[in-house]
Amino acid sequence: MKYPNVFAITGVIGSGKSTVAKLLREAGETVLDADEYAKFILSEHYQEYPELVQELKQRFGDQVIHEGKINRKKLGELVFANKQKLEELNQLIHPRVRKLFEQDLLQYKGKRIFYDVPLLFEKNMQNDFAATIVVYAPEEIAIQRAANRLGLTKDQVKERMQNQISIEKKKKLADYVIENTQGMAELKEQVNMLLQTLENKYGTKQ
Structure with missing residues (x-):
């Protein structure tokens, strides 16, 4: 286990990971986020990665670079419609994401951390963490939520979901499941119950 004080959170687009992360932060927990890295x-710090800009240009063409900046919208359009291209992008980004994550961990030595990792099971990283937590919502509910939040069609959301393990399979693989189907009050109660369970099993946060 690489990160014994870190609990990984995952799910699918629209299942409610971001909402659970917000509730955890409100409860005083530290939450790190792979997507934010x-x-x-x-976006903000692409200039610190000039070699990445060149690699993206070589692999995906001039269209993903605009005035020297990475065009995230165009890059997203390319990779979400093509599983192979998405994997190529992940191969470029994930090592750099992991490096930022590990740098941040240094300031939280011994403290309980939650880490939002969308591709936790897809990248077979589950054994790196103390435990895995899946935020669950039935696929149709997750699709509708994601479509509303992102301004996408249901078909576009389904296209993105095809690049991930299904939420039903993730639910079976998880150590803990938070059901996000009954509204905010119920979700908050489940988060609090999870924190109590983790404290009982792993000890209080430091």
Whole structure:
């Protein structure tokens, strides 16, 4: 186990990972986010990764670079419609995401951390963490939520979901499941119950 104080959170688009992360932060927990690291690399701080800009240009063409900046919208359109291209992008981004995550961990030594990892099971990383937590919502509910939140059609959401393990399989693989089907009050109660369970099994956070 690489990260014995870290609990990995995953799910699918629209299942409610971000909402659970928000509730955990409100409860005083530390939550790190793999997607935020990826955005950090591709958006605000792309200039710190000149070699990445060149690699993206070589693999995906000039269209993904606009005025020297990474065009995330165009890049997304390319990779979400093509599983092979998505895997190529992940191969470029994930090592850099992991490096940022591990750098942040240094300031939280011994403290309980939650880490939002969308591709936890897809990348076979589940054994790196103390335990895995899946935020669950039935696929149709997740699709509708994602379509509403992102302004996508249901077919576009389904296309993105095809690149991930199904939520039903993730639910079976998880150590803990948070059911996100009954509204905010019920979700908050489940988060609090999870925290109590983790404290009983792993000890209080430091």
